[in-house]
Amino acid sequence: MANFIQIYSRFFDEVGRTSDFAWKFITSWWKPRYEWSELIKQFFIIGYKSLPLVGMTAFIMGLVLTMQLRPSMVHYGVESQIPMIVGIAIIREVGPVLTALIFAGKIGSSIGAELGSMKVTEQIDAMEVSGTNPFKYLVVTRVMATTLMLPVLVILGDAISLYGCYLGVNINGVTSFRSFWTQIFDSLVFSDVIPAFIKSFFFGFAVGIVGCFKGYHSNKGTEGVGKSANSSVVISSLLIFIIDLLAVQITDAIGFN
Amino acid sequence: MNANPIYSETVTLPANRACVLSVGHLNKSFGNNKVLVDFSMHLFEGESIVIFGKSGCGKSVLIKCIIGLLRPDEGRIIVLDHDVSMLSHDEMDVLRAKMGFLFQSNALYDSMTVRENLEFPLRRHWIQLGQSEIDKLVSEALEDVGLLHTIDIMPSELSGGMRKRIALARTLILKPKIMMYDEPTTGLDPITGNEIIDLMIEIQKKYNTSSIVISHDMNCIKKVSDRIIMLIDGTCYAIGSFETVSKSTDEKIKPFFV
Numbered sequence: 001m002a003n004f005i006q007i008y009s010r011f012f013d014e015v016g017r018t019s020d021f022a023w024k025f026i027t028s029w030w031k032p033r034y035e036w037s038e039l040i041k042q043f044f045i046i047g048y049k050s051l052p053l054v055g056m057t058a059f060i061m062g063l064v065l066t067m068q069l070r071p072s073m074v075h076y077g078v079e080s081q082i083p084m085i086v087g088i089a090i091i092r093e094v095g096p097v098l099t100a101l102i103f104a105g106k107i108g109s110s111i112g113a114e115l116g117s118m119k120v121t122e123q124i125d126a127m128e129v130s131g132t133n134p135f136k137y138l139v140v141t142r143v144m145a146t147t148l149m150l151p152v153l154v155i156l157g158d159a160i161s162l163y164g165c166y167l168g169v170n171i172n173g174v175t176s177f178r179s180f181w182t183q184i185f186d187s188l189v190f191s192d193v194i195p196a197f198i199k200s201f202f203f204g205f206a207v208g209i210v211g212c213f214k215g216y217h218s219n220k221g222t223e224g225v226g227k228s229a230n231s232s233v234v235i236s237s238l239l240i241f242i243i244d245l246l247a248v249q250i251t252d253a254i255g256f257n
Numbered sequence: 258m259n260a261n262p263i264y265s266e267t268v269t270l271p272a273n274r275a276c277v278l279s280v281g282h283l284n285k286s287f288g289n290n291k292v293l294v295d296f297s298m299h300l301f302e303g304e305s306i307v308i309f310g311k312s313g314c315g316k317s318v319l320i321k322c323i324i325g326l327l328r329p330d331e332g333r334i335i336v337l338d339h340d341v342s343m344l345s346h347d348e349m350d351v352l353r354a355k356m357g358f359l360f361q362s363n364a365l366y367d368s369m370t371v372r373e374n375l376e377f378p379l380r381r382h383w384i385q386l387g388q389s390e391i392d393k394l395v396s397e398a399l400e401d402v403g404l405l406h407t408i409d410i411m412p413s414e415l416s417g418g419m420r421k422r423i424a425l426a427r428t429l430i431l432k433p434k435i436m437m438y439d440e441p442t443t444g445l446d447p448i449t450g451n452e453i454i455d456l457m458i459e460i461q462k463k464y465n466t467s468s469i470v471i472s473h474d475m476n477c478i479k480k481v482s483d484r485i486i487m488l489i490d491g492t493c494y495a496i497g498s499f500e501t502v503s504k505s506t507d508e509k510i511k512p513f514f515v
Contacts, residue, residue: 129324
């Protein structure tokens with residue numbers, strides 16, 4: 001029983017400390033000094049360098065989803081509806097969540113490990129001694145980059161995924177490029193696109209905050225760095241699903257579905 | 258200061274020198290573990306004090322409290338006439354430009370080249386400097402430590418001794434008035450260790466810096482110290498010159514000099 005209470009108190013302590021860390025970000029990101037050069041560097045590392053991985057997984061997912069769906073659609077005689085169904089599934093759910101999970105795996109672990117090893121080797125302390133606020137230099141720039149870059153990656157990932165769907169449709173049939181895209185855009189409405197776009201900001205924020213928190217508070221030693229990287233991925237992936245669940249409830253509640 | 262110090266500090270106080278750092282009745286605990294207990298000391302201009310004691314006795318905690326990386330539970334730290342506990346974050350940053358800190362692990366930024374490592378504190382503190390002035394200061398600092406040829410190399414490509422020298426150059430680039438060295442010779446071979454010690458002495462003479470050195474290395478302690486402080490159980494157990502303290506017959510001090 002004592003052990004059970006200890007585990008739960010540790011869990012709530014961790015939740016509290018992470019929330020406190022997130023609040024510190026919210027109250028400090030807009031205050032000077034602005035670390036522009038580091039921010040641009042992080043945009044490049046976090047956004048641009050993630051594009052090949054995100055693009056490849058999105059393409060495969062679009063193609064596979066189309067090929068998996070095809071037999072059932074043919075069975076019910078609605079084969080022509082494949083672009084519409086896959087398009088809505090990708091834009092509303094698969095695209096943002098899949099991209100966020102890939103992003104959490106690549107960027108969450110890299111932030112956790114990088115800040116963790118900086119903490120262990122006293123580089124964060126050295127930064128503070130050099131007159132630099134390490135929270136602004138390391139955390140604010142990375143969280144800003146994850147929050148702003150993930151929605152961009154989601155849009156690009158969605159486009160690549162739909163192209164995969166187009167190829168999938170054309171494996172067993174012939175649909176022109178123009179009619180494929182016309183069918184998709186005709187079936188999409190703002191309530192499909194906007195909530196998915198908005199929730200991807202929150203996904204990016206969760207990945208950035210968790211990665212930075214875990215790295216910034218890493219335990220000493222190589223084991224601590226490994227744990228920071230690992231728990232960054234696990235917790236941010238879980239948070240992505242929780243945010244997704246909340247987002248669908250909220251959009252339902254405000255009648256945006 | 259210990260209630261019953263073995264050596265009075267007044268015996269070895271340097272004459273006519275300004276006090277640049279003063280620590281008064283400092284207490285610091287981590288949970289139930291009392292690391293520093295009513296610790297006091299003074300550091301004078303151009304003076305070098307070595308603090309030594311058993312591992313985990315609070316030496317690193319003390320200098321981290323001085324530089325503001327840790328907040329003491331009680332006590333006052335006055336650095337260059339500024340009470341550290343009263344300073345805002347920005348004011349502390351200004352004061353830190355006058356203090357150098359050499360980390361035991363060197364703490365070089367491993368994602369930056371040697372040049373970028375040295376430019377980092379300059380760009381933070383002296384943002385009005387032009388690139389040519391920055392280049393000149395970086396070259397000068399690297400020349401001081403004899404490693405100008407490593408300017409565009411990543412820290413991971415350097416040996417332990419070279420990394421220590423680069424870390425020293427990065428600390429010196431702001432021309433600090435007070436230097437703090439956390440075990441500067443630990444992990445180095447005796448020859449490289451001696452080179453670092455000579456460099457520390459040379460720097461002190463050249464820039465007239467005051468230093469606090471944390472070390473277990475008797476060779477380093479003997480060569481560098483004007484005074485030494487023995488930290489035992491978180492208190493200032495003994496203070497005096499190396500010769501005086503090393504000749505002590507006290508049960509707690511003797512084992513360190515055997």
